Amino acid sequence: QDITLKASHNANAEEPYGVGLRKMAEVLEAKTDGAATINVFDNATLGDEMESIQGTQMGTVDIAVTANSTLANFVPDLSVLSLPFMFENAEQMDRALSDPAVRDAIQAELDKQGFHLLSIFSAGTRHIMTKKPIESMADMQGLKIRTMQTPAHVDTFNAFGANATPIAYTELYGALETGVVDGAEAANTNFYSQKFYEVAPDWAVVGWLELVSPVIMGKAAYEALPDDMKNALDEAGLEAGKFERATYLASDNARFADLEKAGVKMTHPDTTEFRAAAAPVQQKYLETDGQKKIFELLKSVK
Amino acid sequence: MLVIALAFLFLLALGAPVVFVLGASAVLALVTTTDVPVAIVSQRVFAGLNSFTLMAIPFFVFAGVIMDAGGISRRIVNFASALIGWVVGSLYQVSCVAAAGLAAISGSGSADTAAISAIMQPQLRRKGYDVDFGAALIACAGSIAQVIPPSLTMVILAVVSNVSIGALFISGILPGVMCILMLMVISYFKAKNGGDAYRDSEPFTLPRLGRAAWAALPAAGMPFLILGGILGGVFTPTEAAAVSGFYGLLVGAFVYRDLKLSALPGLILKTASLSAAVMLIIGTASVFSWLIANANVPQILGEWIKSVSSSQVVFLIIANLLFLFVGMFLETIAAILIMVPVLAPIAVTMGVDPLHFSLLVILNCAIGTVTPPYGVSLFVASSVAGRSVMQVSRRLGWPLAGLFAMLIAVTFIPELSLAMPRLFGLID
Amino acid sequence: MFALLERLCLVLRAVASAAVILLFTVMMIAVLVQIGGRYVFNYSIAAASEIATFSQIWLVLLGSGVALARGQHVAIDMLPAKLPLPLARVALIMIAAVIVSFLWVLAYGTQPLIKMGAFQLSPALQLPMKYVYFCLPIGAAYMTLELLLSVIQRWDNPFPPPEADPDPEEAI
Ligand code: NA
Ligand code: NA
Numbered sequence: 001q002d003i004t005l006k007a008s009h010n011a012n013a014e015e016p017y018g019v020g021l022r023k024m025a026e027v028l029e030a031k032t033d034g035a036a037t038i039n040v041f042d043n044a045t046l047g048d049e050m051e052s053i054q055g056t057q058m059g060t061v062d063i064a065v066t067a068n069s070t071l072a073n074f075v076p077d078l079s080v081l082s083l084p085f086m087f088e089n090a091e092q093m094d095r096a097l098s099d100p101a102v103r104d105a106i107q108a109e110l111d112k113q114g115f116h117l118l119s120i121f122s123a124g125t126r127h128i129m130t131k132k133p134i135e136s137m138a139d140m141q142g143l144k145i146r147t148m149q150t151p152a153h154v155d156t157f158n159a160f161g162a163n164a165t166p167i168a169y170t171e172l173y174g175a176l177e178t179g180v181v182d183g184a185e186a187a188n189t190n191f192y193s194q195k196f197y198e199v200a201p202d203w204a205v206v207g208w209l210e211l212v213s214p215v216i217m218g219k220a221a222y223e224a225l226p227d228d229m230k231n232a233l234d235e236a237g238l239e240a241g242k243f244e245r246a247t248y249l250a251s252d253n254a255r256f257a258d259l260e261k262a263g264v265k266m267t268h269p270d271t272t273e274f275r276a277a278a279a280p281v282q283q284k285y286l287e288t289d290g291q292k293k294i295f296e297l298l299k300s301v302k
Numbered sequence: 303m304l305v306i307a308l309a310f311l312f313l314l315a316l317g318a319p320v321v322f323v324l325g326a327s328a329v330l331a332l333v334t335t336t337d338v339p340v341a342i343v344s345q346r347v348f349a350g351l352n353s354f355t356l357m358a359i360p361f362f363v364f365a366g367v368i369m370d371a372g373g374i375s376r377r378i379v380n381f382a383s384a385l386i387g388w389v390v391g392s393l394y395q396v397s398c399v400a401a402a403g404l405a406a407i408s409g410s411g412s413a414d415t416a417a418i419s420a421i422m423q424p425q426l427r428r429k430g431y432d433v434d435f436g437a438a439l440i441a442c443a444g445s446i447a448q449v450i451p452p453s454l455t456m457v458i459l460a461v462v463s464n465v466s467i468g469a470l471f472i473s474g475i476l477p478g479v480m481c482i483l484m485l486m487v488i489s490y491f492k493a494k495n496g497g498d499a500y501r502d503s504e505p506f507t508l509p510r511l512g513r514a515a516w517a518a519l520p521a522a523g524m525p526f527l528i529l530g531g532i533l534g535g536v537f538t539p540t541e542a543a544a545v546s547g548f549y550g551l552l553v554g555a556f557v558y559r560d561l562k563l564s565a566l567p568g569l570i571l572k573t574a575s576l577s578a579a580v581m582l583i584i585g586t587a588s589v590f591s592w593l594i595a596n597a598n599v600p601q602i603l604g605e606w607i608k609s610v611s612s613s614q615v616v617f618l619i620i621a622n623l624l625f626l627f628v629g630m631f632l633e634t635i636a637a638i639l640i641m642v643p644v645l646a647p648i649a650v651t652m653g654v655d656p657l658h659f660s661l662l663v664i665l666n667c668a669i670g671t672v673t674p675p676y677g678v679s680l681f682v683a684s685s686v687a688g689r690s691v692m693q694v695s696r697r698l699g700w701p702l703a704g705l706f707a708m709l710i711a712v713t714f715i716p717e718l719s720l721a722m723p724r725l726f727g728l729i730d
Numbered sequence: 731m732f733a734l735l736e737r738l739c740l741v742l743r744a745v746a747s748a749a750v751i752l753l754f755t756v757m758m759i760a761v762l763v764q765i766g767g768r769y770v771f772n773y774s775i776a777a778a779s780e781i782a783t784f785s786q787i788w789l790v791l792l793g794s795g796v797a798l799a800r801g802q803h804v805a806i807d808m809l810p811a812k813l814p815l816p817l818a819r820v821a822l823i824m825i826a827a828v829i830v831s832f833l834w835v836l837a838y839g840t841q842p843l844i845k846m847g848a849f850q851l852s853p854a855l856q857l858p859m860k861y862v863y864f865c866l867p868i869g870a871a872y873m874t875l876e877l878l879l880s881v882i883q884r885w886d887n888p889f890p891p892p893e894a895d896p897d898p899e900e901a902i
Contacts, residue, residue, distance in 0.1 A: 045595035058341045149853035165774040168354040171538045179535025317810035318825040319803035325832040344839035544761040574750040578793025579802045
């Protein structure tokens with residue numbers, strides 16, 4: 001092979017990120033007759049998301065998959081993508097992310113800080129795990145819920161009536177077990193694979209966030225590739241994105257059965273009041289023209 | 303590659319600080335074997351330190367420093383020697399028991415080693431014990447904090463190798479306690495063959511025990527506060543480290559009044575420079591682990607093992623040897639993140655119980671923090687004792703042999719790790 | 731020249747020591763406030779653990795310089811202690827050269843991080859990350875200075891045996 005690109009992500013090889021990147025490698029190889037391929041590094045062995053994003057600029061990794069909330073620390077206008085209830089559901093998210101106008105708008109923001117968008121993966125629909133059943137938003141009152149440190153997420157859970165609480169991810173399991181926190185938010189995948197259900201067996205299927213994960217390269221590294229390679233890579237990215245999101249959706253649905261089997265108690269609270277509580281948070285974080293534009297574009301896809 | 307290994311050993315032998323030997327060899331490997339920009343060095347050093355859970359190290363070092371300066375350790379040791387002062391080599395025994403107690407409270411081997419060292423070393427020295435053996439013993443006993451739950455290492459491992467955290471926690475209790483008992487037996491014989499220094503002259507009397515217990519009561523509150531706080535959901539193990547430091551400060555300054563607040567800045571500075579020396583190593587070691595991952599070493603290794611043998615016993619022996627070797631040079635979490643994704647799937651295909659395998663990994667990690675040239679527990683124990691790593695390493699033989707014996711037992715008797723989880727109904 | 735270096739170093743050491751004491755105090759208070767807020771008042775301060783973590787990183791980089799001054803970085807120095815003085819001096823200089831090269835790489839390699847850190851914001855505080863990344867070059871520079879001073883001071887006795895705190899309780 002003439003070109004081997006290093007791709008970094010933080011999940012296990014068989015989880016959707018790993019599957020999606022390997023699909024990207026497979027398509028790229030096919031389209032370039034084996035002249036280019038991607039070497040996938042799982043489990044954050046080349047660095048976590050923040051370091052991988054930096055790595056695409058420093059030349060230490062070529063391709064990085066990153067939760068949007070991490071990327072938004074570098075490209076603030078992208079924070080729109082991780083607002084609560086930004087997407088109707090996983091299907092609408094898939095349609096929105098397939099829309100060329102949406103992709104162009106995201107690329108325009110990435111351009112400003114020197115990133116190239118290859119693909120957009122899904123990191124799943126986020127629900128709420130607790131140690132007591134959540135039948136309605138009122139049950140969230142006063143609960144200490146661990147969230148990511150993103151200000152919009154903190155505000156969202158405070159708006160739900162909970163107390164958004166920062167806890168290091170590595171300490172979350174123990175914190176749930178002993179009751180330092182009463183719950184946390186996660187996708188089916190993490191909830192299951194990290195065994196959080198052992199210590200927080202109530203799973204309120206709220207879908208408060210569709211976590212999207214852009215797959216990026218450094219713009220300079222991308223531009224340095226020959227033209228036919230750039231095209232092959234972009235096409236591989238598109239195809240892998242569609243595949244990964246479909247894989248995620250399928251595995252997400254299959255996970256519900258696994259969780260049921262593991263003894264998880266699921267509730268399906270009415271999301272209307274959650275959405276109403278999140279609406280002001282959405283507005284608060286629509287500050288710049290770039291953010292408003294992406295927001296309108298995403299909303300316009302039905 | 304050979305050149306780099308030789309440069310590494312040469313610099314080490316020349317007396318260069320380990321932290322910079324690691325850093326400089328990594329840079330050398332980076333520029334000679336890859337075309338990766340050197341900026342990765344800065345990024346990895348930063349990444350190695352950018353961790354909330356790492357904070358347990360400075361806080362527990364502080365707790366140890368403050369407990370010593372505040373007269374807490376003195377009263378605890380007084381109580382312990384009133385209780386078991388008639389046993390030969392009581393301070394060694396106290397070190398082991400205290401390490402086990404702390405292990406049940408905190409999840410970090412290096413932090414426990416730091417706390418026990420800071421408390422016990424001045425006493426060992428004062429009573430004329432073999433300080434080097436003491437440091438080696440405390441390094442080994444402290445490292446068992448990773449085996450006895452709670453354990454940060456176990457949480458990380460459980461996530462990577464997809465076993466139940468609860469089951470892994472429970473599976474560590476029996477082997478962990480056995481390791482401590484083993485160390486107690488070894489230090490008993492060591493002390494028995496030693497001189498008069500190991501025989502406390504005061505005999506056991508109830509009034510003496512009562513007085514010592516009363517004096518130690520506020521200090522004895524610390525473990526209960528920590529344990530209660532963690533189990534009661536007030537704070538996390540990392541936060542508990544901060545609380546124990548703060549509690550020690552309060553007791554030392556306001557209950558015992560041994561601690562003058564004017565001494566506090568000096569104690570903090572001592573804490574900071576001691577823990578910075580240890581933590582910077584975690585930073586430079588993470589450059590090394592990045593290089594190993596980048597060179598695809600784990601995959602190559604996995605294929606090699608499969609080609610050697612399909613026997614379960616052979617696999618377990620190879621896995622142990624590999625982990626011991628890697629543990630000599632790498633930081634624990636880095637070793638897990640690099641090795642386990644390669645070895646765990648092979649273990650499954652060989653029919654090894656995932657829980658059994660995980661516990662072997664944990665034991666190896668504990669041992670790895672003691673084995674030279676790179677072992678955080680060893681470094682902490684040596685540096686708090688004010689002895690060189692070489693001096694302490696020469697006394698490592700017996701304690702380490704004890705841990706190896708336990709490793710062998712756990713390797714070949716799966717029930718040692720599986721019986722307790724089974725008893726609690728966590729596995730079939 | 732030597733006196734100037736020594737004076738500069740002592741001033742910087744005082745500054746670094748004060749900074750390190752302050753950073754540790756901030757770290758401790760941030761964590762205690764986080765626990766108290768969460769448990770007693772059911773109110774969490776999102777930024778507390780980030781403040782503590784960033785303090786920790788600065789503390790390690792500055793504290794490493796202080797540790798260098800106090801000879802607290804672990805080394806295996808049994809062999810060089812046995813060397814005759816001229817050879818020991820050579821070893822001392824070689825070690826210093828290796829350390830300075832590494833510290834230079836550490837500082838130099840921070841450039842792209844600081845460049846990105848101009849627009850990269852921290853998750854909770856939304857603070858430009860360059861203020862945290864600066865700890866690397868500043869820490870490296872301070873360590874270099876302490877190192878040079880220690881080479882000069884140890885010129886006639888390059889590898890002194892390690893000193894324990896003779897008795898911490900008496901030392902205070
Ligand atoms: Na423990
Ligand atoms: Na080791």
